[in-house]
Amino acid sequence: MRTHFCGLIDSSLIDQTVTLCGWVDVARDLGGVCFVDLRDHEGIVQVVAEPDADNADNAAVIAAASQLGYEDCVRITGVVRARHAVNDKIRTGQVEILAKRIEVLNKAEPLPFHAHENPGEETRLKYRYLDLRRPQMQQMMRTRTKLVAALRRYLDERNFQDIETPILTKATPEGARDFLVPARMHAGEFYALPQSPQLFKQILMMAGFDRYYQIARCFRDEALRADRQLEFTQLDMEFAWVNEADVQNLTEDMIRHVFREVKGVELANPFPRMTYAEAMRLYGSDKPDLRFDMAFADIVDLVKTCDFKVFADVANAADGRVIALTAPGAASHSRKQIDELAAHAAKYGAKGLAWMKVETLANGREGINSPIAKFFDDATLLAIVERAGAKDGDLILFGAGNAKTASDFMGAVRLKLGKDLGLMREGDWKPLWVTDFPMFEYDDEAGRYVALHHPFTAPAVDDIADLRANAATAVSRGYDMVLNGNEIGGGSIRIHSSAMQSAVFELLGIGAEEAQAKFGFLLDALKYGAPPHGGVAFGIDRIAALMAGTESIRDVIAFPKTTGAQCLMTDAPSPIADAQLAEVHVMVRPRKSEVAG
Template structure:
């Protein structure tokens, strides 16, 4: 039976007890990691969020009743223990922070008993993630997950203090707002008071933080919850946390400066790592040409080479056909991989196809300098030699080529580059390589919508020198936009915002909005701009993703207390779920028979179906 804590007060967390406390009486409380009854002595490892402390029960020290009670302790029982700190009698445990001491118990209260958990509470659990997420409250007891969440809390605390010291004000923005369907899908919330109307949960505080600049608050900061109803990946969740900021009377360099100093402080205080400032900058065009990605991983080479000019006169139709269609031919030199078996090369080709490639061409440079190639018969000896030279090929290298529209080639080789780096063991998780990607295109063409769309959002400022092209060649216009990238992951992004009416109007025109449509979607912001708006700019970090990388985890689920799975459901609470008909009636909502049939079909599908 569970006992009361009455009259007891915890004096220390488990690892707050140290050799400095030897001889002192302490009161510790936590969960039983394991209990070992050796007959005349019982060893208990007590665990709390700080770590593990060894407690020993001897009948001569704690009395017969206490000793008998200690014999009932099992894994995950919650206990309060009083005792005296002593130097450990046995060998020192180097794996524990408290490995040189132990507490000799004088009293015990069992505050709560526990059933046997469905999986062991231990680091680096091998239990399937689906099981761990179903019992997430148990999973969160594991020390590695606790370290991740403690780190996330520290990042938020340090960031808040840094921003306050830099003159930022922490201001909350609304969670219930207006839907602006430009970009990812909104989560909608029906209004009972205004039947037939809906709020949207915010995808970001973007419009409100710009309004705060209009309101004269100068520097805004918020750790904000955001929501996007989009397809999920390992680094995406339907609800996530942004570390968000906006500044007035600034340009690109000002925003980059404050954020470089913020990152330097976070990495120094959390990981004791010195970030070399200033952080390298690279234009979007350079990043795409060299790495096939606007979030390049700079921890390894394997850079892309454009060989279009080298192969333009060859007889290989795959290359010349791509060039005739306005595309490009580019390659990667996988140095030292010439001995890769044909089966593995075929696997690389299949991998490339998943990113839109029709295939990959390749050259193996043998150790004697001769070539083995999938397309050598279409090339003269001089053309092959020129191609190998353009790729800096050496005996023992494997050269891989993609030919298609430039965007497809970038995507294919950008993904293949990272895949090869993993296969070749080039990725070092102990290295942190930052880079700013700047001068993004302002607009990108959408074949689906047959119009230009904003690469970032409709309020991004074009570079002044490119404004001359906005009518004649909109795709040529670069934006005052910038992303901060770490180890191949975009951890934050932002831009200078448009504050001039004529440029904003031209931007909406490029996006295909009439004045009426623009006002219907963003009228409150445009109205605010009529009353004096300062030049302003901002940036937002994906806090979860940043902490994921700092903690060397592969998924943001490991740094979120209660995450969703790939289909945006919660395995622990079974959300989303039905609500009763009365609630729906109050909201004026009816679930159609077709939707009900679809829901039932999903429920009866196998549990592992995606």
């Protein structure tokens, strides 16, 4: 139907006849001369319909052009010529098309929004086919396509095998909830959609496949937010006969390669490494954003005997932490701005946010403006300022609580300040490996340990008795790749011993009978010469969003769900007829509200 793409017309085609297909982006009738901006996925080109003595059908062309409306689907044949008024803002701005024939292929009705508008989220998702036509969305999706292609090329060239793993698999709920699929041929039994291909890729290593990858669809029935969806895509990888450095070095090189190819960006070589303990101590996050400084200063030792009970009580508690965080140049913050920071901290568990404004440090106490300064003697007050690294014009914020809570809310405050103060510069890329994660964390509500990564991650110690005796402080062989405060990939060296895997299950409160029922196939496979192996998975959606410059992964997923887990375009999820439910041996319980009614 066409000879060329709209956005690829250039001066090399001058005097040639071309046929283009696309949507009318703008149509202007100037009285006898009509201008049409015609758009396809490659871009926009200007089309002109004007009087032409050599073209007997010219009147019909002008008449057709004058009737064109926004988003009409058309085919236009014309001659490329140099443009009188050059438009340097678009790729085709040196040329235009003198129309010889215009065909309306499909007339568009009035649209719910304009392609150059940014409508609300619900409107965008309800009319996703229109939203995706917008040039910025086309560019974002193209970035994703380039990313996936670059990853595949890199791995194919290094002899990784692309192997598909099952979508219908066994429910092994350890972490997020599974999506369940009733098995029609096995009444009362269910498949689960995979949260990841984790166990299958490990078994591939045991089966002798040295290097595996897959662009895998994964499913987790969990609450949605900007960087999470019910279904998502990850680059899944596994290696046999490797240690941490082997996995990290290759995947780091891969990420450098794809950023160079897709974005023209050179990332650090090598990526810096930071332990989990250090990341939490300095930044209150296991995915610190290193585009700006503002590291924490611990002041527990300075406030244990102070008169400020809030600090003193926490400082003398077994797991207490008192943090000072200096915001450069923020002493000018108003009380309202500080209250907004306190409200933000409260979302993450803070009971308050104390503060000091360092106005003129040379004046000692008199140069410090703070409602809590009166609780400290001169020496302690100045020691706090010095420990915090504050200078004239800086604002010091304080967080106190148990170590985890204080780290969490002060980490959130640090990120908000980084944005508010403009410290996150566009175009900065700060990658990082976070290593040496805790093996377990204790879940007070469940009354047991849970795996920080997943239950198949190898501990740093090989001795089972040592692991049992020191479970609370055990370190794993897990690692995460972080970029600009986003975890873009995570992995570990796996357990390759059946005895160690059984011991880890036991520490997680999974008894031998339950372990056999859920993971018997894995425990069996580990008995038959399983090699040391490890791997990693990268979030395609998150990396694409970072490359595209958007904060929401919904912008780089063609048909995402809302935060309410719905597809507004297709109205999914939706009720299923009783007859269809009966085929899969399922009966739906009435909602509580219906029973109460």
